[in-house]
Structure formats: C-alpha cells, structure tokens
Amino acid sequence: MSTYTAPAGRPLSSGTGRPPRLAESVRCTDGLRMSTAAFFDWLAERRATHAQRVERIRFDEMAQWHADPDTGDLRHASGRFFSVQGLRVRSDFGPVAAWAQPIIRQPECGILGIAVREFDGVPHLLMQAKSEPGNINGVQLSPTVQATRSNYTRVHGGSPVPYLDLFRSPEPGRVLADVLQSEQGSWFYRKRNRNMVVEAGAEVEAGEDFCWLTLGQLHALMRHENLINMDARTVLSCLPDWHTGADGPSPAPGGGAALHPDREIRSWLTGRRAEHRLSTERLPLTRLPDWRWSPEALSHDSGRYFSIVAVHVGSRSREVPAWSQPLLRPHGDGVAALLVRRIGGVPHALMRARVEPGFTDGVELGPTVQCTPENYAHLPAAARPPYLDLVLGRRAERTRFDTVLSEEGGRFHHARSRYLIIEVEPGDPVEEGVEFRWVSERQLDELLRYSGHLNVQARTLVAALRTLR
Template sequence: MYESTSIAHWLAGRRAASGLTVEQIPFSDCKHWSFVDGRLRHTTGRFFSVIGIQCIHGPRHLKGLALPIIDQPEIGILGFVVRRTESGWEWLLQAKTEPGNVGGTQVGPSVQATLSNYRQVHGGQPTEMIDLFTEGKHVVRQIANVEQSEQGDRFLGKYNRNAVVEVERWFQPPAHRAWQWFDADAVREALAEDYIFNTDARSVLCCADWSLLCESEDMPPFGRWRSRGGFGEQLLVSSQVPLPASGHTQALDTLARCREASALQIEQVPLQRLEGWCVDTWAIECSQPGIDPVVRTFRIHSADREVQDWCQPLLTNRTEGLAVLVCAQRDGIVRFLLNPSVEPGFAERAQFAPSLLTGLGHANPAALLETIRNAGSSTHLSVRQSDEGGRFKDSVARYQIVELPPEQAQAFDIAGPWVTLSALRAMANVRGLLSNELRSCISLLLSWV
C-alpha cells in the first residue's frame, strides 16, 4: 500500500510543517518554572521537576555519585493503534514533534502523552484518541499492556504504560497529517534508519506482538529468513528456542541476586548544594568538564502541538553515547549478553541493560569495549537515535547489534547471562526487567522480523 521509503518522505513533510524553534533562555525567563525548595519545578506542581540526588550507599560505580535527575511520578501512555487489512497489518504512526529531537519531528506511538498532558493541565487542546487507551472505545482487542521504565540515569522511578490496541479497519484517525497508516514492511525498514523512530515508539514496538510486523500472518517472527541462511535465519532459530532452554530462568535469578546485593540508597539534595555541580543563570552543570547532562531552559514553538508556545527545562548532552547489544553463537544458537545494571533511577534498583552502555552512572564489563572494536567482531546494525526528546536535548546515542566470535564471547560469561531471542521476547512483556536502552536495541532486531 505504501512505498518502504514513504515514512521518511512523510516525516520530512511534517518536520517542515512543524515550524519548530528552540531558543535557550536563562532560568529567570522560563515562564511558569522556578527554583522552589531546591528543585526546579512548574508552578502547578505537575508535569515534572528537576531535583538533585546523591547515592550515599551502593555499588562502587555509584557510591558518592551526585547528579540532577527528573522527578516525574506520573505514568504516561505510549500506545500504538493497529488494524488488520486484506493485505496485512497496518500501524498508525504519529509524527511527533519534540524540542530535543534531532530533526524535531520523529515517529512516535499513535498516542504519546503524559498524565498532565492528557488531563489538559497545560490548558491546550485535548489529546487525540486517548479514549482508546483510557476507555477502550472502538477497541477490538488489547494486544499489549505493560508498564516500562524510562532511562534509569535520567528519571527517578519513572514508568510509562506501553500499549497496543487493535481497531476495526474502518477506524478513522484524526483528520490531520500528523497521523498516517503504514504497513508492516514500511515500519520494519524504517527501524533500521537514523532518527526516524523515537525512543517511545521503539519501546512499545519491543513490547508488542512481533508477529504484527511480519510480511504475512501465516509466518512466525523472522520466518521470512527460513532456509535462507545468514543472521536472519539465526534470529529465527534463536526466537524459537523453548523458554526452559533459553537462559530465561537463569537470567531472572541473576537479576534477583543483583537487586538483593545492591543495597542502593539515594538521598535527595537541593540543586544548589549538589556536590560537584554549579547552578548559575543559564545552567546546572558539573564542575568537571565534559560531564553530561547539563540542565538548561528553553523557549519553544511548535505549530503541531496541543500548546504551540511554552518554556521548559531540558537535560542536554555534549557527547554522543553508545549502546551495544552483543550477541554470539553459544552452543550453535545466537544468544545475547545482558548486563545487570544498577542505576539510581530504577525503582527496582537494577534492570537488564545493553551489554555496553556509556554515560554517567553506568558500569560496563571490563574490556568489552575493546573487544567490540576488535577486527573479529561484526556489526549487524548501527542506528543513531535521539533519546526522549521531550525531556532531553541533543541526547544522541548510537545503538548497535554486534556479534563476537565464540572464543571471544566466552570471556564475558561472568559479566551477565547469555539469553536467546525467545527469552528477550518473554522478558519484554514483564514490568521492569529490560531497560529503556535495551528495548531500543531489541527494536533494531525487529527490522529483521
């Protein structure tokens, strides 16, 4: 129904129509935002706040760590709408403009809204189609519904509801070009492109029924690669390993032990007294050069938002991050190396992260970065992504799927569990097991579905 390149073409048109402008301003000019009791907050007390935290007890990489972090206890809704047609499944994509995104507008879920926004605390237009997810109106069936975390180094205990609902094929989305139906082929191909799908969309796709991305309904995920060899067929085999043989149970045991042993203790600290950080007219910044994030405030205009003009803080980055999901042939089956990661913002203290994740507050297996860069490794996919453009600015990371030779992979058996794709698929439907960055990595694999 649509050309595979049409998502990028449609998105380019929406970017031009948004008229997005983002201007840095001093804290004093950020309308409706101010420092109150050591935190940067909105006058309503809603939306979110920026607070300071210090880790006073925990693993070596976190002990003593102090940083600004987003406090947003509300659970937002990230929801995709799908429909079955004669030619297969179609996904309703939203061209979502966010001030921190590269390019401004990227593909988001059909509905992407915080609780404050869809309850119209901002005083703007209502959130389109929110009743599909709050009331079940026009819904044929609910396909996915699971709460999942935001980034554990930037958000304090923040969760969103990741959902997918099926509607009748006659369902009409809003009469606005910000929403458009695309078939599964177009979605798969766009998942392998830079700056097309935002982090929220990738999270929901990871938690969805992967068969909705297949070429046809009569094949399993990755089934199009059967008897064709290569990495695609290896993913098919890995996705069909029964859970008892997938490493699933061992992985959950590893994560439980990590949570019990972490003894993480976080204390809130006024931003002005955050050790090693400076608050001035324009920024909250680490006194050590090159440390991200830097908190700044901005005046924003976008013609395609419920409110077209507003001000807000954003956590900005100056360096590009790296998130790598490592895989290897283990006993003849492709398995993926998970890193049990203790992060200050996780309500459970620890979740599985990508095999390697750079940035403040992360610990990685020793020598893994050097091994990944070794000539013997193979990069199957590499995509650059803006992380959470509604709260971060210029927060860009390269997400990669890298395969290690079996003999090199063995050296990292003590770093974390090796699991099959079937185990990852099962864990994606459980709250708080897979980090936001790991879900984005898994979404790259869905381009092979």
C-alpha cells in the same frame, strides 16, 4: 502525497484476544496505505509544517517555572508535569561508589500507545509525526499516542490528544500489549510509562499528522538515524512474538533450547536485585556538591555528564503554541551495544544486570555495553565498562546493526546514542561473569511481557534485533 487505498479488512482479533498476524506485516516491506517513498515525502511535508523554534534562555526567563526558594528545585507553577531535583546516590555498581546529581522526577504515568489495524489482511501500525523540543531534527516518528498524564488531562489548557480513548478505554479483546516500562534510570527517578498496542476498528483513519505503516516498513526505517523516536521503539519491543501467532512462550528461533532455563534467568536477576547495594537520598538542587549554577545552566565542575538548561519553544504542532521548560542536555553521545552469538544454533544476547538510581527495583537488564565513553576518559583503564574496547574496535563485517538514534526529546536536549548489535567472533574473550548472562531472543520476548525487566536502551536493541530475523 500518493497512497494506495485498500478496503478495510476484518478485525484482527474479532474479540477473541488472538494477536494479529504480525508475520504478514513484517513481510510487507512497502505498505498498502503508504509506500515508503511516499512516506518520506509525507515526513518532509510534516517537518516543514511543524518546524519548531527552540531557543536557550536564562532560568529566570522561563514562564510558569520557578526555582523553589528553599531547595532550588525547578518546578512548574501547576505542581504537575515534572520537576528537577537533587539526588545523592551510593552504589556498589561501577567505578564510583558515591555521587550527587540532578534528576528528573515525574511521578505520573504516561501513555505510549500504538494502534494496529488490518488492511487487506496485513496489519498496519498508526504512527505519528511528532515534534519535540529536544529532538535534534524536530519531527520524528512517534507512537499513535505519546502523552503524560498532565498532557492528556490538559493541565496546560491546550487541545485534546488524538486517539486517546483507544488506550484509556480499550474494547475487551483488543489489547495486544499493555505493560509498565521504565525510562532512563540515570536521568529519571522511578519514571514509568504504560506501553500499549491496541487493535483499532475500521472506523479509525489516519489524521493529518499520522500514517499507517507495516512492521516491514518500520524495520527498514529503524536503520535511518534519528527517525523512529525512543517512545515508538519501546512500544515496538513490547509487541507480541510474531513467530508463533500466539500470545505465549515460543520455541527459540532456530530451534533448540536456551543456554539457561527461564527460571535460572529470573533467579539471576532476582539475586542481583537482592545483592546489589543502592541507596538514594533527596538533596536540595542548590546544595549539590561539584555542580555549579550559572544563569543559563546547572553543570558539573568537570564539564562531563550533562547539564540542566532552559529553553523557550514555539510550535504549531503541539497542544499549546508556545511554552518554556528545563531540559537535560547530555555531554557526548552514548553507546548502547549488544553482543550476540548463536549457542547450540539458538540466537542469544549478552545482557548486563545494571544498577541505576532511578530504577524502581534498583536493577534492570541492560545491553552488554551502555555508557558515554567520554565520561570514563579520566579514569584508569580498569574502570572502563567491560567490553567497551571490543565494541569500539568492532569489525564492520561483524556489525549487524549500527544506527544513531535519539533519546526522549520531551525532556532531553539533543540526546543521542549509537545503537550497535555485534556478532561475537570465536576468538573474542567474552564470558558471562556475575553481572552478565547469555539470554535467548525468545527469553527477551518473554521478559518484555512484564514490567521492569529490560531497560529502555535494551528495549530499543530488542526492537533492532527483530529487524534482523
């Protein structure tokens, strides 16, 4: 591995709370600490070193996991980590009014944190090569710290999490972003993580599984399939806006005003939360209607949606060398697409107010289209998600971002979505409607300063939008 070593620069904020000069990091497309060519050599080395063995097993072969004798819920012997339980849902969102499903419950809050340090005046981000049992390709690029509370309190008896103290006990004035954000509301029940970006001191160096990369490099790497993991993408979306170099609202890129004032966007979201009807009720996993158990899987009778499976994992790169666990295995790849257009010269994205049973507040803003198309194949055309056909029939010259990216690899098995940003053509029949609003890029940046406003798929697309600026 070949790197250029530059002398450490002065602290980013000098304790004043001023955000780093991220624009310089965006412009630096070949980092001072590791070139992009050297990065791919390093990543190949990490993947060879940390190759995992992931094998499907029977539920009764899982060590330290058991099915509750009364409910069938899958639980860890420690009572920590997560559990798989049953949920009955009633909702007025989408074509199906009521259903039952398994869902992952993980009430503890994890930490997703990226450390930032300046080298020769250019901020670099400390990224980790991390293997996850559900990743389709083993090692992907993750945040500096990606750990549940059970992991970092070492319930499993494994090794400590590197760099954890940077985020559990950050120095005053060095926190650049710190916000609770949700994960997939269809598969997790009210799960949230602390998304953090923290300035690191000159004493912080990259360990063997870590590397310093610029935002310019990360923006280029976003276009590589299954490379930057979901947890890294959500933290990147929470970075301060680098257009202004200040921690506060910025003018809309391109000048001019957003189509809707900020207060109208907030009022619309609040209104959707107040008006949508959503109720959830716990059910024993053994009593879920239309779901069938086998020794190796819990699956829907139709073969659609997803299954719960069991795996055994052997790894040389995690806190413990071997373990077993349940994973949620989707049936089919998802599509998450954002329609964008300039309105009065200002870039806007068409956001949808989505109801998902696992959201703490019931409704969060999602992409224009977010679905697994195969799950709608049996329904009439009128039940298909709005704008899905426009997305599937997209023209190449109007597609500004198109990459298949992995979802959470610690709980999902080979879960992937095609992320798309599509520029709306003048003749496209695109209207707002009660569930949709055009939201400016500046307004999206502002909403990300607060918890529970943009869902995890939307946050990935915000990170992708920033690569286009």
